[in-house]
Amino acid sequence: MSPQQTLETGTAVRAPESLTMAAALNAAIRDAMVDDPTVVLFGEDVGPLGGVFRVTDGLYAEFGETRVSDSPLAEAGIVGTAIGMAMYGLRPVVEMQFDAFSYPAFQQIVSHVAKMRNRTRGKIPLPIVIRIPYAGDIGGVEHHSDSSEAYWTATPGLTVVSPSNPADAYSMLREAIASDDPVIFMEPKSRYWSKASLALPVQTEPLNRAVVLREGTDVTLIAYGPTVKTALATAEQAVAEGLSVEVIDLRSLSPFDDETVGASVRKTGRAAIVHEAAQFGGYGAEVAARLTERNFFYLAAPILRITGFDIPYPSPKLEEYFLPTPDRILAALSTWEWS
Amino acid sequence: MSPQQTLETGTAVRAPESLTMAAALNAAIRDAMVDDPTVVLFGEDVGPLGGVFRVTDGLYAEFGETRVSDSPLAEAGIVGTAIGMAMYGLRPVVEMQFDAFSYPAFQQIVSHVAKMRNRTRGKIPLPIVIRIPYAGDIGGVEHHSDSSEAYWTATPGLTVVSPSNPADAYSMLREAIASDDPVIFMEPKSRYWSKASLALPVQTEPLNRAVVLREGTDVTLIAYGPTVKTALATAEQAVAEGLSVEVIDLRSLSPFDDETVGASVRKTGRAAIVHEAAQFGGYGAEVAARLTERNFFYLAAPILRITGFDIPYPSPKLEEYFLPTPDRILAALSTWEWS
């Protein structure tokens, strides 16, 4: 591993290595901490254990107690103290151990993290990253597979992003930590162990942009986080059916990249959004509503939502019936009248 | 006031009287408590003070400490103990003092109130009513004017309703208390002092139905809670512009009355939804998305959302610029191409 060049960030470029998303996230936090002494990390079990998903593995050993620490077990406490730290010039990166365990911090996130900058006319920005491992497909017991993105995207003042692959995981987390705005960083649990060969520090598209992962002409399939893989598999499978599917990875849920997604939808005239969360009031509603508002006369058919059912996330043995699959997506697309 | 007839509920019909929405809600709780000894009421300041909006006025005096009580100041505590009470056969009615102060109870609501029945295969239903005074237009300082409905409607397992007038306030609250499902009962603060002449106990449409409040042929204007009044004023104002506006009061946000609203939209071919909450990820997205999905080929134009901006609810002196007004709604409708 020889340093090849020094980026703006001061982090040397390393030789390509095969990294899981968890390892890429780990590297992103580590590199950010090396570059910026104001970055601190805390939460439940993020210290010596390295987090229940090992995303913070080794950081306690490397940076020590003053920069990496296990907090008492209280999520409002974690977010609330992070706010105070950010007010004093630190950049806290905190972890909510599982998605549903971010709920005790709801008031701190919604009433303060999201609103402090606005309340103070820009005088108190809060550069905080709240990492939330989310979504299912890992056979988790109750409360370990929630998709809570709709709560955060409905909250003005928050930036909400979700990577779908190791490269984005690294790049987006670095950008999130560097951002002066608070970022809800949603990590798809089922993708933690997905791998890619990366030469770090890698920089992908800007944090607020969606990307077209696969071009197609008939339908735009919109996904994020855990369902990007599903969408790509669907596109592959659709080839056999003679359907050309364009796949978009949103990456940023709030803000929504109207430009990139709108252009695709105007091109294909048909779109569907895929997510794990329940449909009713889910994030897909916003995607469908705004794309329709802005591109109605380009649409040949209504925008479809292929999502979880309107029920609590099911137990491990039933999750296969809940999660959107390529078959289910293709079946949904075939309900359109294809004239 | 002479008893005229005894309803199923055991509550005598009283002579018509002019009642504010606050008084109608008060009567609903009172009558429910008279009819059903398992109904109990607690929360912050709901006792001797009668609630900061006086919705529980007189109930402490009438029913005493065992049925009406001031709790310690802790919203998770209020909802969490209500869950335990409901498990033991009571029907708690609890109050979150202002909308934003329901957030500390978020975990108890989302992880337990919404999921207990499902978790236990129907064996532990939770007949709890969580009353939430919501929305703005009362010149409230920060945190006193939030519209949080999108958080609840995105949560499977919750029933979410909001009355717009005293008659519905009474009828819907009685039905909510009688329901075996937990109900988030959202009370539009700005309408607390609106009046109607009512002969209690009044029964309006079923809890899960929307109603067409005014018929029209050109556009369906969909509103709920505080914006129903705005929608009706818009319809009135539209007459001068030669526009026939149908106004729907959703009443029930979750479930959504696809039948009633869908029929109207198919008739008019155009729809707009009006709410105070921010647009991005707001409840209106679900309304627009599902109506479009189900009625696409009837639509002459995209469904519009006339809502608050994507910012935190503003300070009193700025709320007039934030809230949807008839002028703003009419201006939005005029952006459609009217061929």
Next chain:
Amino acid sequence: MSLNVENPSLTAVLAPPPLRLIDDQGRAVPQHESGGFRLPTVETLLDLYRQMVVARRFDVQVTALTRQGRLATYPSALGQEACEIAAVASLAPQDWLFPTYRDSIALLTRGVEPKDILASFRGDWHSGYDYQQHRIAPQATPLATQALHAVGLATAAKLKRDDTVALTLLGDGATSEGDAHEAFNFAAVWQAPVVFVVQNNQFAISVPLDKQMACRTIADKAIGYGMPGYYVDGNDVAAMYAVISAAMDLARSGGGPTLIEGLTYRIEAHTNSDDPTRYRTTADVDLWRGRDPIERLEKYLVSQGALTEEVRASILADAETLATTTRECMTEQAVIDPLELFEHVYSTPRSALAEQRAFLATELDGDAAASAIANEESAR
């Protein structure tokens, strides 16, 4: 409060010794050191012993099944049997138990069938026993949330003038959550008939006690709520039983809530997906293995001549029978109908859910038809 229990001088400075009725060596503690609590009778202790042995056998069996990948997860309570069994043994039939994910052996001891306990851990459904019959709430995962439910239920019972008491189990880590505080406070203000038993196993997953709280003992927290608090040796089932029973009596007679801390240790990993070597030493674990709650009681019972070889054999036989039942219940596949997903979300039917149910039904029919065709084809 220090994790470093090997260093008695430190612990001694910081906290009083926990209440014991039977000491480390299996000897009864002199009356004047027992805080006014009386040693339970030999019959009671023998019964507690039997329940602990059976519970441990269950726990070991389920942990083994989990290692084989037959369960989604299982949080073991090995080493914590004294707390778990004392808690359940203190309940009257009309009382309610509010357990956590860790307290499966408490369920077992209260009479829940292994297959019903394991339903959730093997992923069949979120929770799987008869709550009303056993008077046990679903095992709670969101930490400390169930403590509030217990307070609510206890208050409802009080309002109805029933003599029901609620007992809830919590972990040391869970006491840091806001919900624990609110539960303690509501209980004290409302004088709810509820007993809080905190199993202080000195870790919240990997986080040791000294990063969790700075007080001398968890029992000290009771002072700030105006309720009695007891710091008890959580590996002494006699003491746990005596204190919890007294607290239940107090609650039942209108005396309000009590907070009881049992100092104990989790011998196994947090769950099967945990790697405890990352945060604690084998020496530490061995130290606590040496303080085993079952062995301690065994010594006492043997010294009293109450645990004959015959009795021991019959208890072990009971335990083996249960282990067999437990293994066997795993071989029966629970019949889970995917369409049940839509059944219990609401009591009031919803058309949108009916639509989704119909959609899934069609999909399943399609799959069934497809696999029938596939079967047919492959049969040809």
Next chain:
Amino acid sequence: MSLNVENPSLTAVLAPPPLRLIDDQGRAVPQHESGGFRLPTVETLLDLYRQMVVARRFDVQVTALTRQGRLATYPSALGQEACEIAAVASLAPQDWLFPTYRDSIALLTRGVEPKDILASFRGDWHSGYDYQQHRIAPQATPLATQALHAVGLATAAKLKRDDTVALTLLGDGATSEGDAHEAFNFAAVWQAPVVFVVQNNQFAISVPLDKQMACRTIADKAIGYGMPGYYVDGNDVAAMYAVISAAMDLARSGGGPTLIEGLTYRIEAHTNSDDPTRYRTTADVDLWRGRDPIERLEKYLVSQGALTEEVRASILADAETLATTTRECMTEQAVIDPLELFEHVYSTPRSALAEQRAFLATELDGDAAASAIANEESAR
């Protein structure tokens, strides 16, 4: 803990008397009863007196303006001046204050201009002063949430090796919130340089203390976190100042957090929209009017010959000047640009917000044009 403070026997049984340095009659408390705290010097006390008088004048003035409908709301701290002023007086310039909605006079005392304090209460913007300059966080409305911010800031200061201490004010009711518990616990575990001052004014809006908590004193709660706690007469500015200052010193020197309860009373309504006659008697209020913190100190200072007529006159003149400034600042209308609504939500520009801003700008232009036309027409 009982609200019924008129009944000293009851209070005496339940709680120790609060710490005092100057008694009800304005006499210095004997050294051996002062818990090791020393009476501040006469100069310091005179300064505290001046600040209290000025603060009260401000409070009375703003309450009057609110009654005239000139402010959206105003929570008065009348009667609580000793707590408020002692807290601020204990701060070093580098320290941070985390106040609530009730603590406007604390802001005033720390040097915030009336117009900047009132910006939020008159509805201009959510908060309106220079946080960095004054080292005061925005006044918090969601109860107890700011206590966590204080702990976080204090911890950050500690990590940076600054000698900054954070002080946060809380109400008695707010201590029931989970966030208060989490703040106390994080502070104790992290040994954060933070001081919690609970103004126990015995009511949370209408809810009296005995429905809020069952402990003897709020200070007792400190025990459960492993930090020092003090129960202080919150109407004795000398005691409040001595105890808070000591706690600040302790925190600054690495000794961690302290919890201080000041027992006091809110003389005014909760806010202008409250009707306190619904939940407390005039007799109760009168009792506490008689325990006025300013009068008490005045007696002491007069007895020491420190408060001459001349000094008093100059203080009253200061107070009147401030009242005038306060009234005058209400006549200037703050210029609020509706388009600023979109400025501060994010630091990173968003196209959707730019669109919405443009929409509002067009609407405002249209309105301006329309009213220009209307004006023209009516001028014709």
